[in-house]
Amino acid sequence: MMRLQCKGRHYKDVNCEVEQRWEEGERNIFLEGVNGHRYLGRALKGEGFIDIQGVPGDDLGMFADGVTVRVRGNAQDGVGNTMNAGKIIVEGDVRDITGHSMRGGKIWVGGNAGYRLGIHMKSFQDDYPVIIVGGNTGDFLGEYMAGGLIIVLNLKEDGDTPSVGNYTATGMHGGKIFIRGKISQEQVGRGIGLAPPGEKDFLEVSRYLDEYRKDLEIHLPSLDPNSFTKLFPLTTRPYGRLYAY
């Protein structure tokens, strides 16, 4: 394992050094003293680990292409922005636009997430992005979602805290969202179906939850399938009838 002290260094230096070492074959890098450094783990291709101690800056793991990034605390905006493959594990909270336009890979969030989680996620055949949030999320969850899977667990639910915000899944035209806890039709965009998860759905959810639990090294209570709501698009052509040809 290679240790890299980031304190006082510009993100450009840190990222360039990380990529250089990565290309040389060092696939286990521990970044210490991280404090707002942007784009950590960006565009790293192939398997390997980046372990982060401290608070990374915006766009953590942007364009990630296989790397596994682990953050011991919280992260900021744009976690996994346009990532292609790999895994990002944040033990604490993440902020806005987590998983923006994600094309593949996984993002595990232990805590809460901000606005626009999973906006415009897409998938094609084996490229299937998955995001799991342990806490709750802000407004516009899964906006424009075109593919992939989002699971919101709201584990710290005290009965009053809503699992997600308003305008959830607005413009969604592909993929699936599973939300545990209270969600009302008013919180959801038009053209979106709400249903209890089927048996096959819950098997898929359970499989990813198992991976999530192991990766985050946490204990998950056994979750009642009936406490989940499945959100899915009623059409793949949300704007098909908007135009005169």
Added chain:
Amino acid sequence: MAKSLLFPEFKIDRDKERCISCQVCVRQCANDVHEGSDNEDTVLSQEENCVGCQRCVNLCPTNALTVHKREGGFRPNGNWSEQHLRGIYKQAESGGILLTGMGCDRSYPIYWDHLLLNASQVTNPSIDPLREPIELTSYLGRKEEKLDIDWSGEFPLVQTRLAPQLELKVPVVFSAMSYGSISYNAFRSLAEAAREVGTFCNSGEGGLHPDFYPYGDNIVVQVASGRFGVHRDYLRVAAAVEIKIGQGAKPGIGGHLPGEKVTKEISRTRKIPEESDAISPAPHHDIYSIEDLERLVFAIKEAINYKKPVAVKIAAVHNVAAIASGVVRAGADIVTIDGIRGGTGAAPQVIRDNVGIPIELALAQVDERLRSEGIRHHSSLLIAGGIRSSADVIKAIALGADAVYVGTAALVGLGCHLCQKCYTGKCNWGIATQDPVLTKRLNPNIGKRRLVNLIRAWSFEIKEMLGGMGVNAIESLRGNREHLRAVGLSKEECAVLGVKAAGEGW
């Protein structure tokens, strides 16, 4: 359903004497205009379906067909034009937004046609480009404040680390047209032509088909709000990356590639399910300010290790000069500005024809603003939106552009006849379609040759005009508005363009 109140837009005249009922027109029309019959040797025409693309006229072996604008039908009215009436009938029947393709076709002033170039007489003699070299090579990218040079050795050595540049043999680049909006063969023609003439084509926002990765050195890839096909290798294979904020044909709105055009290959490049709409949202959801734009510019620079220039494309809107200044400060190496006449594969007609400003005015103002702020050298200016000839190119450069994008002109070179129906996916010329029967009609080898010819012809013309001015390098003309004079423009327009009226001396 009741009969439509719309009259056919075109009239098809078939010269019975000449028609040999060969059925070529029947086979060529994707809009099902011509209908042959098996037992009779006659061909009938459904004029309602005709879009006026002239494919059948062009391919008719006996020149039996003419397709022209249908006269009459709508009663002449100075206020209620045919376009307005057609729009209302269509919307009353469908309830939908009117779609269109290509650039704005309204008769707003075209300032290129009001600008005249200079030439040398007696003093500063003109140069004959056929006998003396004239340099057209241009470099796009950030230029340094000053160069540190080490003179101590045998040869002087530049010590300053230079920012990455795009080297253009001609200051003409093929503008962003995605694989999706145009066909595979059309894209291949552009990529091969760009490679041969030493310029670039632009992937648009639809990602890059794996077959085009080998052309990466001559491709600018786009990152737009839909982030289709954007990943590390896509960014790294390209010669430059362009962040698309806006487009001249549809400033302020996003784009919807209709599900009909999302074929298997398109869904593979874009990573969305087949037949679903490909939606590009109006804003980038990670950009709400200049600071956010800077974050994306540097995210891309990081992803490509600062090895290639990053461009930011904006539409020409009212406050374009101030916005461009912000874009330069956000770290863009190239600022692309697309004017109101810029083309599109699909846009709401009301937006295309009413939103934005002409590129000539935007360019003059942006160049002026960046100069006055002392940051003009931080970014190159690439402009787009209605460049029709080498004269437009050279006028744009004299107004302050570093190079121009051509989209429509390139497509016309490939056979486009401006029917403006790109959004239907039924392009009879095989350009703006994914239908395998239609795409076959464009042979990429012939397409490439035609584009190479076009650029070659323009280069000769540009050299002739430069030589005539007594200028032997395009670099010396850049931003030199003394070589331009205005005719038929108001004082205000001359002031905005920063150009003197024709007849005024130095």
